[in-house]
Amino acid sequence: MLLPPLKFILSLLEFVLIIGFSFSFYQILKLYLHLNSEILFFLSGILFYIILRLSVERFSDHSFRFLDNFEHELTHIFFSLICFKSVNKLTVTRQSGGSVEVTGDNLIIRLSPYFFPLLAFIVLIPYPFLQIGYKKYDLLLVGIGVGIHLISTIKDIHIEQPDLVKSGFVFSMIFVTLMNLIFLGILFTIPVGTNHIWDFLITGFTSPFSIF
Numbered sequence: 001m002l003l004p005p006l007k008f009i010l011s012l013l014e015f016v017l018i019i020g021f022s023f024s025f026y027q028i029l030k031l032y033l034h035l036n037s038e039i040l041f042f043l044s045g046i047l048f049y050i051i052l053r054l055s056v057e058r059f060s061d062h063s064f065r066f067l068d069n070f071e072h073e074l075t076h077i078f079f080s081l082i083c084f085k086s087v088n089k090l091t092v093t094r095q096s097g098g099s100v101e102v103t104g105d106n107l108i109i110r111l112s113p114y115f116f117p118l119l120a121f122i123v124l125i126p127y128p129f130l131q132i133g134y135k136k137y138d139l140l141l142v143g144i145g146v147g148i149h150l151i152s153t154i155k156d157i158h159i160e161q162p163d164l165v166k167s168g169f170v171f172s173m174i175f176v177t178l179m180n181l182i183f184l185g186i187l188f189t190i191p192v193g194t195n196h197i198w199d200f201l202i203t204g205f206t207s208p209f210s211i212f
Contacts, residue, residue, distance in 0.1 A: 016209075028185060042188075044143060045139065045147065075112045110166060113163075114164070115179035116149075119149070123142055
């Protein structure tokens with residue numbers, strides 16, 4: 001548990017970095033004006049999932065909540081394993097959400113589903129090994145993964161969400177906002193060229209401090 005003074009200092013630092021990564025993200029989005037097939041397929045994946053989901057849930061009784069809950073709990077598990085925690089039990093339902101029992105807990109594990117688009121990064125794994133002509137199809141899937149993350153995160157974030165309340169809602173939201181900018185920024189950078197990822201990160205970390 002972080003002490004209040006430390007939380008305050010970290011929140012200020014994170015807020016400064018949010019400014020930096022917002023600017024860096026904007027610089028990447030400007031490159032989207034030079035439309036290419038990879039950008040088009042990536043954006044199509046995002047829009048396809050969002051339109052599909054809104055249409056299905058608007059005009060039928062079907063719901064995507066099981067998919068949301070499954071990705072949510074799977075992300076908890078992924079970061080639990082990264083943090084060397086043992087996973088004892090996984091429960092996923094459509095109506096009542098899900099839960100994961102792990103031996104230990106920390107801020108990263110608790111908040112990971114709200115900032116890390118796990119499915120998008122999973123389908124991104126083959127990307128470096130694909131021939132040029134096939135990369136756009138992988139980016140279509142990555143876009144769908146981003147769409148899943150965006151909608152599930154919007155639906156899951158609210159002031160009574162236990163994961164967010166435990167570390168303080170305001171502190172958690174500042175942290176989640178920053179991490180979303182970083183990870184989504186990386187994903188949005190890939191269609192314009194993986195060589196821009198390093199520039200995106202450097203600009204995000206350094207641009208706010210250049211003012212001083």
